[in-house]
Amino acid sequence: MDPPLLEFDAGRRNIDPVNAFAVLGYKPYRVPENLASVPKIHVLGPAADKKCQSVTMILQDLREGKMGTYARSKYKPFLETFRFDVEPQNYEEYEGEPDVYRKITEVSQYPDKNSHVIVVISPEKSQLGGFYYHVKKISIEKGVQTQIILKKTVENYANIMNDNNRGDFQWNFSFGIFSKLGGTPWKLDRVLDGVSAFISLNTVTSFQEEGIIERKGIVALELANCWGDPIGRFFSDKVKLESEEGVTYVDLKTIDTLMKKALDQIEGELANPEESKERDYVIIHVQDRYADSVYNRIAETIKAKGFKKFKIIHIQEQGPLRLYDTASLKQGWPRAGTYWYLVPGNIAFLYTIGRWQYSVSEEKEPYIIGARDVSPLQVNYAKGSEGSKLSDDDLRHIYSLTRLHYYSADIPRIKMPFTVRLGARAAHLAASGLTALDFPISFLY
Numbered sequence: 001m002d003p004p005l006l007e008f009d010a011g012r013r014n015i016d017p018v019n020a021f022a023v024l025g026y027k028p029y030r031v032p033e034n035l036a037s038v039p040k041i042h043v044l045g046p047a048a049d050k051k052c053q054s055v056t057m058i059l060q061d062l063r064e065g066k067m068g069t070y071a072r073s074k075y076k077p078f079l080e081t082f083r084f085d086v087e088p089q090n091y092e093e094y095e096g097e098p099d100v101y102r103k104i105t106e107v108s109q110y111p112d113k114n115s116h117v118i119v120v121i122s123p124e125k126s127q128l129g130g131f132y133y134h135v136k137k138i139s140i141e142k143g144v145q146t147q148i149i150l151k152k153t154v155e156n157y158a159n160i161m162n163d164n165n166r167g168d169f170q171w172n173f174s175f176g177i178f179s180k181l182g183g184t185p186w187k188l189d190r191v192l193d194g195v196s197a198f199i200s201l202n203t204v205t206s207f208q209e210e211g212i213i214e215r216k217g218i219v220a221l222e223l224a225n226c227w228g229d230p231i232g233r234f235f236s237d238k239v240k241l242e243s244e245e246g247v248t249y250v251d252l253k254t255i256d257t258l259m260k261k262a263l264d265q266i267e268g269e270l271a272n273p274e275e276s277k278e279r280d281y282v283i284i285h286v287q288d289r290y291a292d293s294v295y296n297r298i299a300e301t302i303k304a305k306g307f308k309k310f311k312i313i314h315i316q317e318q319g320p321l322r323l324y325d326t327a328s329l330k331q332g333w334p335r336a337g338t339y340w341y342l343v344p345g346n347i348a349f350l351y352t353i354g355r356w357q358y359s360v361s362e363e364k365e366p367y368i369i370g371a372r373d374v375s376p377l378q379v380n381y382a383k384g385s386e387g388s389k390l391s392d393d394d395l396r397h398i399y400s401l402t403r404l405h406y407y408s409a410d411i412p413r414i415k416m417p418f419t420v421r422l423g424a425r426a427a428h429l430a431a432s433g434l435t436a437l438d439f440p441i442s443f444l445y
Contacts, residue, residue, distance in 0.1 A: 001337040001392075004400040006190040013189050017409040018072040018171060020186070021081055021384040032085050032182035038111035039181050044100055045121040045154075047093035052121045052151055054158035054303060057090035059119075062174055068166040072331045072409075073167030077175070082178050097131065101138050108142035117145045117180055121154055124409040128204070133432035140445055145180040147173075171409035180444050188404070191226050192397050196280040196307065197266040198224045199425030203241060203248060203288060204431040217241045218430040219254055221262050222423030226280075227271055228404045230422065230441045232265040234258050235430050249291045266399075268304070282310040283397065285420050286382070289314060296385040309385045313394060316378040317416055336412060337399060339376075345389030349376040352402045353415050377415065406444070 003015040009027035014020040041059060045052035055107065063086060065077040081087040094100050100120060108117050118139070126132035132148055139146040157166060175185055205217040220235040236258060242249040263282070266361030270276045282302055295312055302310045336354040341347065354374050378396065381390035408414065 001339065001396055001399065002381050003337055004396075004403050006186040006403060007189040008186050010343055015334060017175070017186060017411060021409070022076070022171070023071050028082055028178065028183055028185045029187050029411060030184040032114075034182055035084065035115045037115050039084070039115045039177075041086050041088045041117055041119060041177065042092070042103065042107065043089065043119040043121070044092050044094050044103055046123055046151070047067070047095050048379075049123070049151060052154055053091050055119070055121060055149065055154045056091060058149075058169075058173065061166060061170055062177070063088065064085065064161060066170050068164035068167035070164055071409050072171065073164040075167040075170035078174060078177075081174065081255065082183065086177065097134055100135055104135075104142050104144050104146070105281040107144045113144055114182065116178055117147055117306050119149060121151055122148050125150065128428055129432045136429055136445055137432055137434045140429070140443065143443070145177055145444070147180065162344045164336075166411075170183065172407070176407045178222045182442070185406055187403055188228055188400055192228065192400060193226075194280055194393060195226045195397065196270060196282050197226065197231070198228070198401070199262055199266075199282065199284045200224075200396075200419045201237075201286045201290075202420075202423045202427040203250060203286055204424075204427040205241060218427045219250060220423055220427035221258050222432060223265060223425055224401075225269075228401050228418065231269050231421075232262065233426055234261045234265075234421070234442060235426065237430055237435075246289055246321045247291050248288050248294075250294050252297045254292060255294060255297050256301050259298055260305065260396050263302065263305040263307065277307045280309065281385075281388070282307050282311065283394070283415065284312045284392070285398075286312065286314050287317065287420060287424070290382075299383060299385075309388065311388050311390075311394065312382040313390065313398075314380040314382045315398065315416065316380065316421060318375065318390055334376075335375075341390075341393050345391075346381045347392055348379045348395060350379055350395050350398060351376045352399050353413055376384045 005013045005015060006017065008012055008020055008029050012020070012026050012319040014024065014026065020026040043055055043059065045055060062400055063078050066075045068074060107113055107118060112117060120135055122131055135146055135148065143360060148177065152327060159171065161169065170214045178185060200222040203217060210260065216238045218235060218237050219239045221232065221233065224231040225231050236254050239254045240251040266278070266282070267273050286299060298312060299310065334351045334354045338354060339348055339350040351374070377398070379390065379395060398417055402414045403411050403420055405414045405421065430444065
């Protein structure tokens with residue numbers, strides 16, 4: 001299938017943000033409307049490591065641009081790209097997490113807090129419940145946007161990366177900043193037909209008592225409309241979860257309660273609820289395999305709320321198949337959008353990443369993703385209303401939703417739908433102690 005078209009400012013369309021912004025000079029679909037002043041970019045680094053102060057180079061290039069040789073490395077100044085400027089603040093050090101919390105609390109008290117982003121340098125990658133999740137938890141609770149950068153990334157930017165690498169990095173970094181200030185860099189150019197809404201169901205184990213098989217954790221639902229725009233999220237903590245032979249059992253009362261809330265939210269968003277509930281599908285995406293009892297309860301709740309059509313689709317990120325020809329690097333793996341059915345209507349394989357062409361000249365600048373990194377999603381039909389099956393439209397929707405990850409211009413490398421990624425992140429935040437998941441749906445985290 002063809003790559004989804006993205007829409008930018010003034011109705012301009014392209015399949016790739018890098019080509020749109022760097023080569024064609026497009027502007028973002030929507031700039032922030034709530035900025036009270038020139039946005040301030042604060043930066044916090046660990047006091048124990050003076051090398052992190054080189055993050056100021058990243059912020060300088062963010063404003064002034066970094067022009068490499070290739071199309072995707074030609075990062076233009078922030079003002080030229082996004083139509084407003086940013087103002088980096090002085091570098092500040094933190095001794096520990098309490099210092100980071102104090103800075104977030106300080107910014108939360110500013111009347112123009114929506115015009116501030118705090119860049120926090122993390123010493124290392126975080127596990128569930130670690131530094132990253134603690135910082136995100138307090139930033140969400142205080143309504144202050146944060147951008148986490150690894151210490152290793154800062155050091156590499158200053159000492160190892162060339163201008164091509166730096167320009168490439170800046171596209172991703174700048175889109176993260178722009179989006180967290182309330183901007184929308186692009187959107188899908190057309191509605192995803194035949195869908196009332198998408199629901200991403202995610203479960204995460206938050207703790208396990210020693211010697212007890214029964215586990216408790218988080219159940220989270222992330223909702224998106226037929227454009228892929230987030231419209232709601234619901235979660236419940238300390239829910240009974242059990243796993244047996246790769247199948248997850250979830251407390252059915254919790255599933256029923258959360259699904260009712262989600263469906264009420266969806267119905268309230270529909271322009272013509274009665275017509276849509278009769279005609280369009282509610283699509284539930286899951287990453288884990290759940291017990292039939294879970295799927296049956298979801299089906300019962302959907303029917304009870306008056307929605308006639310639904311599908312539960314299991315998306316497996318690491319499918320077992322890889323097809324490529326190592327004899328030809330340039331043509332050695334399938335083009336993104338390639339799919340086929342192993343079992344028609346039931347099991348399919350979909351390449352959301354793969355061979356990709358974004359640049360002006362295919363001969364000079366092919367987009368290279370190493371063949372070892374390319375594998376398809378395995379997409380399984382789990383359950384649905386009478387007469388439903390896995391269809392080409394379902395695969396097209398999944399492919400389209402991967403293109404809405406606004407944190408990154410590198411969408412040819414985004415494998416999973418944005419809705420699923422966002423839902424998984426919400427579940428992990430809840431498992432790390434976040435209880436304020438009623439924060440504005442437009443707040444990116």
